Amino acid sequence: MIETRELTKAYGRRVVVDAVSMAVGPGEFMVVLGPSGCGKSTILRMIAGLEDPTSGEVVLDNRVANQLSARDRGVAMVFQDFALYPHLTARENIAMPLRIAHAGARSLADDMRRVEQVAGYFGVADLLDRKPGQLSGGQRQRVAVARAIVRDPRAFLLDEPLSQVDAHLRQQLRREIARLARRLRVTTLYVTHDQQEALALADRIVVLESGRVRQIGTPQEISSDPADVFVAGFVGAARTTLVQGAVYTDRRGSSVLDLGEQALNSDRVLPGRHTDRVVVALRTDALRPVPVDAEGPVLRGTVSFVEDLGAELLVHVATGLVGVPAAYASPDAQRSGGRVAPHQRRPLDDLEEPFGELVVRAPAGTRPRVGEAFAVEVDLDRVFLFDRSGGRIRVEAEA
Numbered sequence: 001m002i003e004t005r006e007l008t009k010a011y012g013r014r015v016v017v018d019a020v021s022m023a024v025g026p027g028e029f030m031v032v033l034g035p036s037g038c039g040k041s042t043i044l045r046m047i048a049g050l051e052d053p054t055s056g057e058v059v060l061d062n063r064v065a066n067q068l069s070a071r072d073r074g075v076a077m078v079f080q081d082f083a084l085y086p087h088l089t090a091r092e093n094i095a096m097p098l099r100i101a102h103a104g105a106r107s108l109a110d111d112m113r114r115v116e117q118v119a120g121y122f123g124v125a126d127l128l129d130r131k132p133g134q135l136s137g138g139q140r141q142r143v144a145v146a147r148a149i150v151r152d153p154r155a156f157l158l159d160e161p162l163s164q165v166d167a168h169l170r171q172q173l174r175r176e177i178a179r180l181a182r183r184l185r186v187t188t189l190y191v192t193h194d195q196q197e198a199l200a201l202a203d204r205i206v207v208l209e210s211g212r213v214r215q216i217g218t219p220q221e222i223s224s225d226p227a228d229v230f231v232a233g234f235v236g237a238a239r240t241t242l243v244q245g246a247v248y249t250d251r252r253g254s255s256v257l258d259l260g261e262q263a264l265n266s267d268r269v270l271p272g273r274h275t276d277r278v279v280v281a282l283r284t285d286a287l288r289p290v291p292v293d294a295e296g297p298v299l300r301g302t303v304s305f306v307e308d309l310g311a312e313l314l315v316h317v318a319t320g321l322v323g324v325p326a327a328y329a330s331p332d333a334q335r336s337g338g339r340v341a342p343h344q345r346r347p348l349d350d351l352e353e354p355f356g357e358l359v360v361r362a363p364a365g366t367r368p369r370v371g372e373a374f375a376v377e378v379d380l381d382r383v384f385l386f387d388r389s390g391g392r393i394r395v396e397a398e399a
């Protein structure tokens, strides 16, 4: 079990990890997800004992480990730039941690059996006599992971271990790593900035931004119930458009979500709220193309761009809604009250800042053309609203 309590790291006056508390349960596969530079590696390095925290605690198996040296922590770490010893074979590389630990106390034959077992897990058993220079990038990566795990670590830390390999191999390797970590029931903390990777692998995800934890939850919770506007914008299997809106509620309690040029009516958008300015997250998975004359919660616009992904199309639809720049979701903007500019009308053909454009999935067979009218049905149950400071406004379904 790995735990951090208010773990903090500052370089000079710059706080890069800010009071991070999390617990990775025994055998759990936890992914730390966040943009580049948000402090992911620094957290891992503090857990591994390669970096001293400025304050806070690292707790391993219920013991405060701050004073333990890296070697005594019993955690294995695989780095982005995994380094194998070039003059040693794969077998010698994988065996190295065992030979150091046992220092002759255990027989070479026992250690070699273990090396072959672990190499078998990672599909490199046939390559053990080669040196790193004779291995492909993916094979080297597997050897590095095998070496990290050979000592039965009590915890396994992986720092974007797949960033060096091509996309196809990465998918295959990450599945293998996740399967093995589960099979071996080793407590794992895996760092990535790739949300697809995080959603695919994790038991739970920690979403990190500027050194702070934004949300901890299962992939399902993080993507379907984001805690704040940053998480909503960063995670989710599809694109997210943030637009400005305002809520009006009539006496009977039904609401209008005013999106400037267009509006959505709902009997349950926001009971009890009136004329609040909100930020509305419209994700691709809440949007569905419908015939242009469709009624109901529908937004209309014109096709501005079509991305052909082979199996489906992503249709960009200019709707005249007023976008909110992604910078709004930054913690600095939020600390200063998340200033959202008042409604401004923007020309539909303003392509320089395509904010406010919806991105909608369409079947591969269809042929939407640029400039064509397009209508999109909005699933109001999947629309997220945020207040001016970026906090989620939760909508209670009416009984």
Ligand SMILES: Nc1ncnc2c1ncn2[C@@H]1O[C@H](COP(=O)(O)OP(=O)(O)OP(=O)(O)O)[C@@H](O)[C@H]1O
Pocket (backbone or CB within 6 Å): 011, 016, 034, 035, 036, 037, 038, 039, 040, 041, 042, 043, 193
């Ligand atoms: N030794 C150091 N001295 C000063 N600043 C540092 C040091 N190490 C890291 N930083 C800064 O701390 C911040 C967090 O770095 P860290 O490597 O943890 O980020 P990360 O989320 O792992 O990024 P990436 O995904 O790009 O690897 C960065 O802004 C980085 O520039």
